[in-house]
Amino acid sequence: MxxxxxxxxxxxxxxxxxxxxxxxxxxxxxxxxxxxRTGESVAVTxxxxxxxxxxxxxVLGMIKPTAGSVKVTGTDIVGLRSGRLAALRAxxxxxxxxxxxxxxxxxxxxxxxLAALLARADRQGARDRARKLLDELGVPDAETxxxxxxxxxxRTAVARALINEPALLLADEPTGALDTETRDRTAELLFGLxxxxxxxxxxxxxxxxxxxxxxxxxxxxxxVLKPVSSGASA
Amino acid sequence: MTPAGDGAPLARRLLAVGGxxxxxxxxxxxxFVALLLSTLVLALSLGGLVAVHAVYAGKEERRxxxxxxxxxxxxxxxxxxxxxLVGSDTLDGERQFSVVYLAPHKGDAPLPPGLDRWPxxxxxxLSPALREAGAAEDIDHRYxxxxxxxxxxxxxxxxxxLAYVRPRDGLSAEPPxxxxxxxxxxxxxxxxxxxxxxxxxxxxxxxxxxxxVAGLLVLPAAALLVVAARTGAHTRDRRSALVTALGGxxxxxxxxxxxxxxxxxxxxxxxxxxxxxxxxLFDTRLPHTDYILSxxxxxxxxxxxxxxxxxxxxxxxxxxxxADLAPRRGASGTRPRRTSRSTWLPRLAVLCPLAIILAVRGxxxxxxxxxxxxxxxxxxxxxTVLTLPAALATVTAKAGHLLTRRARAHGLSGTLVAGRxxxxxxxxxxxxxxxxxxxxxxxxxxxxxxxxxxxxxxxxRQSLDRVGRSVVTVGIREATAASVTDFLAGAPATxxxxxxxxxxxxxxxxxxxxxxxxxxxxxxPCPAREARVDGLTATDPRLRELILWTHPLDPxxxxxxxRRTDARTLAERAASDGEGGxxxxxxxxxxxxxxxxxxxxxxxxxxxxxxxxxxPGEDQFTAGVPNRDQGRWSALFGMVGIxxxxxxxxxxxxAEFLRQGRALAPLSVLTGGLRVFRTSxxxxxxxxxxxxxxxxxxxxxxxxxxxxxxGESYITGGLILATAGVVLVVSVLLWLWASRVAVRQxxxxxxxxx
Numbered sequence: 001m002x003x004x005x006x007x008x009x010x011x012x013x014x015x016x017x018x019x020x021x022x023x024x025x026x027x028x029x030x031x032x033x034x035x036x037r038t039g040e041s042v043a044v045t046x047x048x049x050x051x052x053x054x055x056x057x058x059v060l061g062m063i064k065p066t067a068g069s070v071k072v073t074g075t076d077i078v079g080l081r082s083g084r085l086a087a088l089r090a091x092x093x094x095x096x097x098x099x100x101x102x103x104x105x106x107x108x109x110x111x112x113x114l115a116a117l118l119a120r121a122d123r124q125g126a127r128d129r130a131r132k133l134l135d136e137l138g139v140p141d142a143e144t145x146x147x148x149x150x151x152x153x154x155r156t157a158v159a160r161a162l163i164n165e166p167a168l169l170l171a172d173e174p175t176g177a178l179d180t181e182t183r184d185r186t187a188e189l190l191f192g193l194x195x196x197x198x199x200x201x202x203x204x205x206x207x208x209x210x211x212x213x214x215x216x217x218x219x220x221x222x223x224v225l226k227p228v229s230s231g232a233s234a
Numbered sequence: 235m236t237p238a239g240d241g242a243p244l245a246r247r248l249l250a251v252g253g254x255x256x257x258x259x260x261x262x263x264x265x266f267v268a269l270l271l272s273t274l275v276l277a278l279s280l281g282g283l284v285a286v287h288a289v290y291a292g293k294e295e296r297r298x299x300x301x302x303x304x305x306x307x308x309x310x311x312x313x314x315x316x317x318x319l320v321g322s323d324t325l326d327g328e329r330q331f332s333v334v335y336l337a338p339h340k341g342d343a344p345l346p347p348g349l350d351r352w353p354x355x356x357x358x359x360l361s362p363a364l365r366e367a368g369a370a371e372d373i374d375h376r377y378x379x380x381x382x383x384x385x386x387x388x389x390x391x392x393x394x395x396l397a398y399v400r401p402r403d404g405l406s407a408e409p410p411x412x413x414x415x416x417x418x419x420x421x422x423x424x425x426x427x428x429x430x431x432x433x434x435x436x437x438x439x440x441x442x443x444x445x446x447v448a449g450l451l452v453l454p455a456a457a458l459l460v461v462a463a464r465t466g467a468h469t470r471d472r473r474s475a476l477v478t479a480l481g482g483x484x485x486x487x488x489x490x491x492x493x494x495x496x497x498x499x500x501x502x503x504x505x506x507x508x509x510x511x512x513x514x515l516f517d518t519r520l521p522h523t524d525y526i527l528s529x530x531x532x533x534x535x536x537x538x539x540x541x542x543x544x545x546x547x548x549x550x551x552x553x554x555x556x557a558d559l560a561p562r563r564g565a566s567g568t569r570p571r572r573t574s575r576s577t578w579l580p581r582l583a584v585l586c587p588l589a590i591i592l593a594v595r596g597x598x599x600x601x602x603x604x605x606x607x608x609x610x611x612x613x614x615x616x617x618t619v620l621t622l623p624a625a626l627a628t629v630t631a632k633a634g635h636l637l638t639r640r641a642r643a644h645g646l647s648g649t650l651v652a653g654r655x656x657x658x659x660x661x662x663x664x665x666x667x668x669x670x671x672x673x674x675x676x677x678x679x680x681x682x683x684x685x686x687x688x689x690x691x692x693x694x695r696q697s698l699d700r701v702g703r704s705v706v707t708v709g710i711r712e713a714t715a716a717s718v719t720d721f722l723a724g725a726p727a728t729x730x731x732x733x734x735x736x737x738x739x740x741x742x743x744x745x746x747x748x749x750x751x752x753x754x755x756x757x758x759p760c761p762a763r764e765a766r767v768d769g770l771t772a773t774d775p776r777l778r779e780l781i782l783w784t785h786p787l788d789p790x791x792x793x794x795x796x797r798r799t800d801a802r803t804l805a806e807r808a809a810s811d812g813e814g815g816x817x818x819x820x821x822x823x824x825x826x827x828x829x830x831x832x833x834x835x836x837x838x839x840x841x842x843x844x845x846x847x848x849x850p851g852e853d854q855f856t857a858g859v860p861n862r863d864q865g866r867w868s869a870l871f872g873m874v875g876i877x878x879x880x881x882x883x884x885x886x887x888x889a890e891f892l893r894q895g896r897a898l899a900p901l902s903v904l905t906g907g908l909r910v911f912r913t914s915x916x917x918x919x920x921x922x923x924x925x926x927x928x929x930x931x932x933x934x935x936x937x938x939x940x941x942x943x944x945g946e947s948y949i950t951g952g953l954i955l956a957t958a959g960v961v962l963v964v965s966v967l968l969w970l971w972a973s974r975v976a977v978r979q980x981x982x983x984x985x986x987x988x
Contacts, residue, residue, distance in 0.1 A: 060479055083483055090481025101476050103251075104469075105258035110251065117247055118482045144258060160480070 010037040012071075013092075013167040013200035014059065019068035020223075021054065028054055029065065030223030034202075038167065039194045041201040043211035045228065046220035052204040055220065056172050059202065060095065061085045073167045090119035094161030094199070096190070098173040100153035102145040108134060108156040111145055112163050119164045126163070133159040137189065151182035158189060162197060169193060171203040175210055187213055245489055252493020255473065263975060264892060268462030268885045269498035269550065270505075272455060275878050277506025277546035279451035284539045285513065285532055286447055290440040292531025293390040293433060300347045300388060302414040302428045314341035317405040318414040320428060321711070321843060323376075323397070324852075325368050326830065329859035331395035332430045333377065335843055336414075337405035344416050346430065348388010349398060356402035357381035361388075363526070364395035371831035377838050378402060390433050392517055392526040398430075401842045436860040443867075450677075450871035454878040457669070459550055461882045463495075463557040465889040470494075474558055484559055491558040492551055499550045506543035514539055522870040523863070579624045586625035589617035590933060597940040611940045615679065618937060619672055626671070627664035630922075631657055637917065648913025655894060655918065662890050663922045666883040670926035670961060673879045674934040677872040677957070681948050682938035684865040694783075694855035701849070703827040705776035707784065708818045708837065709846035710808065718805035718818070720840040725833060728820045729755050732799070732808050735785045735815040744769070744785040746777075747799040747807060755823055761798055769794030776821055783850035784817045819850075865948040873960060880961045884923050884968035891918040891972050892979065911976040920969035927961025 014036040021029045028051035036042050046052050057063040059070055061077040069076045073092045077085060094115075102111045109130055116126035137155040142148055145156060154174060161169055174190055175183040191213045194201045203214060211217045211228075218225040256266070302318055319335040337343075338352055345352065353359050358377035361384045365374060374380045377399040384396060405411055412428055470491075477487055512518065514536045518527040532539060593614025600607040634657025641650035656663055710718065722730050729752035736742045746753075750760040757774045759765055769781055770792040781787060787794065799807065808818045822828055830847050837845035848856075891914070935954050942949055 062475070062479065086478070086481050086483040086486075088481070089479065093481070095479055097476075101472075103255060103473055103476065105255040106251065110254070114251060114477075115480045117244055117251075118477065118480050118486055120244065164481075 010039055011073075012037050013073055014202065015069075015071040015074075016059070017069050017071075019055075019058065019065050019070065021051070021058065021063070021065040023051075023054070027223050029058075029068070032068070032220075032224050034218070034225055036168070036200040036202055038198055038200055040216070041191050041194050041203065041214040043203045043205055043214035043217045044220055044225065045204075045206060045208070045211050045217060048206070050220045051223075052206075052220055053172055056095075056170050056202070056204055059168075059170060060089065060093065086118075090115075090164060092167045094164065094166035094169045096154070096157045096161045096169070096171040096174045098176045100145075100150075100157040102153055102156055102160075104146045105144060108139050108142055108145050108148060108152075108159075111156055112160045115160045116163045121164060130159065130163055133162055150178055151186065154178060154182075154186050155189070158186070158193075162193065165197060165199075167199055169197075169199050169201045171201065171205075173205055173207075174203065175205070175207060183207075183210070248486055248489035249493035249496065252490035253496060255490065256494035256497065264885055264889045265462060265465040265495075266498045268458065268465050268881075268889075269495050269554070270502040271878070271881060272459040272462045273499045273502025273543075273546050273550045274506045275451070275455040275458060276549060277503055277543035278509060279447060279455050280542035280546055281506065281510040281513070281539050282447045282451060283444060284535050284542055285527060286440065286443050288532045288535040288539070289391065289528065290437075290443075292528060292534070293437075296347075296387070296390045297429060297431060297434065299418040300430060301418060302346070302412070303416040303418075304412040304414050304428055312341075312413070312415040314343055315339040315413040315415055316343040316345070317407050317411050318428060319405060319411045319843070320430060322432070323834070323844075323846075324848070324856050325371055325373070325395075327859075328367065328395075328856075329436060329863060330432055330856050331364060331397070332432055333397045333399055333844075334430045335399050335401055335405055335411075337400050339407055339413055344414060346388060346398065346417050348384040348386070350385065353381035353398070353400045354379075355400055355404060358397055358399040359384055360398075361394055361396040363389075363393045364397060367395060372835065373831075376831070376835045377844070386530060390431055391528045391531065393524070394431060394433065396431055399838075399843075403842055405842075436863075438864055446868060446871055450680075450868070450875040451878075454673070454875040454882065458878055458882040458885075459553055460557075461886045462550075463554045465885060466893070467557075468893055470558060487558055488555045491555045495551060495554040499547055499554075502550070503543040503547040506546060507540060510539050510542060520870070522873075523866045525867075580628050582621050582624035583628035586618065586621040589614055589621050590936065593618055594936045594939060607940070615675070615937055618933070619675060622671055623664060623668040626667040627660050630663045630667065631660035634658070634660060634663075646913065648910040649917060651894075651910065652914040652917030655914075662887065663918075666887050666922050667926045667930075669879060669883050670876075670923070671930035671933065673876055674927075674930040674957065674961075675937055677876055678931075678934040678938040678949055679941070680868050680872060681865055681953065682941035684861060684868055684948055694851040694853075694858070698849055698852065698855060701776050701779045703830055703849050704825055705780055705819055705821040706828050706830060706833065706847050706849055707780070708820055708833070709848075710818060710837075710841060711843045711845065713809045713841050713845075715802070715806040715809045717840045718809045719802070721836060721845075722801065722805065722820070724836045724840065725820060725828075727823050728828070729823050730801075730804060730808075730818060730820050731756065732804055733780060733784055733817045733819060734807075743791075743793050743795050744781070744787065745795040745797050747797045747804055749800055749804070750798065751823070752821075753796060753798065755821060758796055761796060763798060765796045766793050767796055768792050779850045780817070780819050783854075785815075862948060869948070869953060873956065876957060877960050877964060880923065880927070880964040881968075883926070884919060884964055887919045887922065888915075888968050888972040888975075891915055892975055894918075911980060912973045915969055915972040915976060919972045920965050923965035923968065924962055927958045927965060930961070931958040 012035050014034065016032060016034040019029045019032040020027075032055070034042070044052055044055065054063060058065050059072070059077075061070075061080065065078060068078070070078055072088060075088055077088060080088065102108070103114070106114065109127075112130040112134060113126050116130065134156065137159050139148070139152050139156050139159065145153060148156065157174075161171075171190060175186050178186060187210050190201065190203065193199060194215075201214075203210065205211050217228040219228050304318070305312070317337045317339045321333045321335060322330045323333045324330050334346075336346070337355070343352070349359055356378040358379070359381050360368075360373065360377075365383065368374075368376070377397055384398065386392065389396060407413055414428070473490075474487055477490065482490075513527055513529065514532050515529055517529050519525070520527060591614075593611055596610035596614050597607040600610065634653050634655070637649055637653030638657060639653075640646070641653050708721070713721075722728070729748070731746055731748035731752045734745045734747065736744055746758070748756075753760045756777045758767060758777070769777075769787045770789070781794070808816060820828060820833070830849075833847045834844060837847060846853075931954055934957075935949060938949055
């Protein structure tokens with residue numbers, strides 16, 4: 001079922017074409033393609049080891065595929081030089097990891113601000129925006145992010161992913177480590193983001209309940225992404 | 235709460251982010267100390283390289299400035315001239331030093347640098363170091379009255395031993411005395427052969443000293459730096475990857491890394507700069523070698539010396555940044571790699587004991603002077619060093635299995651954790667053991683080879699051990715029969731003999747002259763005039779050593795002529811035969827040791843230029859002393875290097891332990907016991923390091939034994955104990971520290987809210 005009515009005419013923020021990648025003898029991607037547009041959310045599911053996290057790493061430019069192209073806001077990141085790649089990541093991509101992946105030594109505010117600083121954002125505004133985002137997401141003040149609960153950490157990670165107003169938001173099992181109630185709240189927050197912040201959201205998850213909230217659900221199988229019917233994904 | 239205020243430049247903010255991360259990091263304390271130490275040691279090592287050059291250059295300058303100018307014939311024509319004769323003397327068990335006899339010859343006789351006025355006849359001017367070292371021998375009065383000390387500008391360095399003596403009866407201008415018209419290149423035409431001081435002969439070339447500093451200090455400092463840079467790498471690699479994922483550029487990561495390492499590195503550089511500055515400002519006495527580093531030599535090199543800490547700071551920060559930016563193993567997937575097990579490692583390990591046996595026992599298969607003997611030793615040592623890592627890795631993994639089994643059987647939690655960790659990841663422990671063991675082997679080899687060059691010295695020492703100073707030879711330089719008689723009369727309760735070398739015709743054998751009392755004292759017959767004895771079977775050990783070191787007998791015809799000679803004739807013969815190779819020997823009639831300092835002083839009272847008083851063969855021993863002193867430097871640098879390496883290995887093990895220790899925290903909460911940390915730290919940090927120290931020293935000493943067997947061994951029991959002791963102390967300290975930090979870490983641990 002396609003819930004992203006009216007997104008077809010919008011700008012694609014992510015275009016993957018003919019992606020190929022192997023891990024040893026195992027072929028992870030075999031001509032994989034995907035297009036994600038502004039305001040749209042896509043969930044990718046699949047069994048463990050099918051290459052979901054590797055797909056996100058390819059989109060982030062952290063793993064170089066054997067073949068194919070990965071265009072983020074129209075720029076092919078495969079073979080991009082590290083400086084330009086870093087700038088593109090900072091400007092256009094936000095990422096929410098499974099366990100938040102905050103810097104444990106820094107406060108939540110520092111963690112969020114750091115992403116803005118790395119994007120060379122306006123210094124005056126970064127701090128205010130970070131505080132505003134954390135307030136909106138209900139993250140309390142803390143000296144280090146280690147003091148936060150799992151849900152709070154994950155919301156801090158969301159704030160960090162949003163601070164640079166990215167065109168593309170990636171999330172790797174964003175609710176994998178959360179209890180049901182926190183999971184639902186975080187999922188609601190995440191899937192509301194594409195429309196509120198005019199970005200594309202690509203979520204990797206093995207949780208069918210989470211995947212069902214996306215506009216489109218795709219399953220990574222035999223190296224390609226296959227659409228999942230609403231019945232199967234529910 | 236933010237690490238830096240708004241409006242601050244991005245760079246400063248990133249540095250501050252790094253600083254906060256550094257302070258709060260899990261292995262932060264360990265890395266702080268490791269970085270501080272590595273910067274400090276590197277700063278001091280680089281400062282040491284500058285100091286070595288400064289000292290060599292400074293000494294050369296001083297030596298040149300005091301080198302006499304002695305024009306061959308122009309000396310007599312010159313208006314001003316000094317009579318100058320360079321002799322030598324020794325203190326008990328120490329290296330030789332120069333004693334310069336000088337006297338004004340004519341005009342305004344030039345004085346060497348360091349002397350501001352002419353001493354009166356019968357007066358001596360000594361260097362402060364000679365006065366200090368010779369205090370026990372009453373050196374102040376050996377050459378006459380003490381007229382003062384030599385000024386600093388007259389010595390090549392503060393620890394130089396040197397004496398200027400103006401003989402009581404003046405100094406004839408005839409050879410071997412030279413006429414000196416000035417000193418230093420300004421006076422033109424310097425004669426290096428007349429130079430005072432023995433430094434130029436004794437000192438090893440500068441490159442050798444630099445190589446010792448580089449090999450024994452800079453290299454361990456570099457190893458410490460690598461470990462320091464990678465300590466707590468797990469957290470930093472993760473952060474680095476995250477910052478990259480967030481769009482951080484290489485410069486951003488570099489700035490965070492610099493911010494994180496900044497405080498310890500700056501602190502290390504500041505402490506290093508303080509030490510270097512102190513050495514530039516004040517003379518510094520170095521331990522073990524008793525060497526005084528001259529600030530006067532160091533001062534002209536103050537700028538490069540003080541740049542050393544800055545260079546160290548830059549090197550450490552660059553390494554830290556490079557270690558942070560270096561691409562980790564090629565990323566192609568998102569899963570950690572499994573460690574692969576090697577099949578050839580155990581096979582290589584079996585060869586290690588064989589290599590040790592080859593190195594230790596192999597040389598015995600060949601004659602003492604055969605080249606194959608040395609070659610076998612080298613091949614054995616090289617094979618040991620090559621196979622040791624494999625052997626230690628295999629043994630470590632096996633030990634891990636054993637520990638695990640034992641722990642399971644007895645329910646020992648800490649041992650179980652350490653055992654499992656060791657058997658799963660033997661690499662870390664094996665690297666620790668290998669690093670220390672190889673460093674110990676190389677260290678003791680360096681010391682052993684130092685001794686090999688002095689096999690003559692070793693024989694002389696053995697001779698000294700056998701007869702001590704119960705007999706001494708008196709090498710007279712200039713004497714009359716009366717002065718010899720005075721000398722012998724002045725030495726109470728002694729007997730004297732004169733051993734003359736084989737001459738022409740009938741006397742083609744060594745002759746021992748002496749009166750009845752002396753001959754009887756040496757357990758020889760007292761003939762009416764002359765007798766023949768078999769010199770090789772002489773029963774008195776003093777006579778045997780005297781013959782051995784002065785005029786060794788022909789083994790095919792070991793005849794020694796004994797000639798009964800009264801005291802007056804003996805004195806006449808000794809005075810006239812001094813240049814002909816005759817050896818005047820003095821022994822106490824009660825067989826007790828003679829006081830060499832007292833005899834030396836007496837010799838200066840009766841002979842114009844004293845006499846060389848020494849035990850038979852002692853000059854050979856003295857010739858080996860510079861080598862022994864060089865060995866002390868190797869021991870000092872080597873000890874520092876071993877300590878640094880032990881710290882390096884220990885800190886590496888400790889950081890790894892603490893990283894793993896986090897996983898133990900929940901367990902300790904569940905069980906309520908913190909003892910598990912102490913036990914597992916003992917097995918992870920203390921046991922391998924202590925084992926490396928003890929076993930490594932034992933293997934290293936065994937490997938060095940064939941080298942030391944044929945020469946003077948500077949590998950003393952004390953050195954072996956000190957070497958193993960240093961590693962043991964470091965291991966205990968780091969174990970206590972690791973346990974403390976792990977317990978604190980566990981106490982602070984709270985279950986996460988997820």
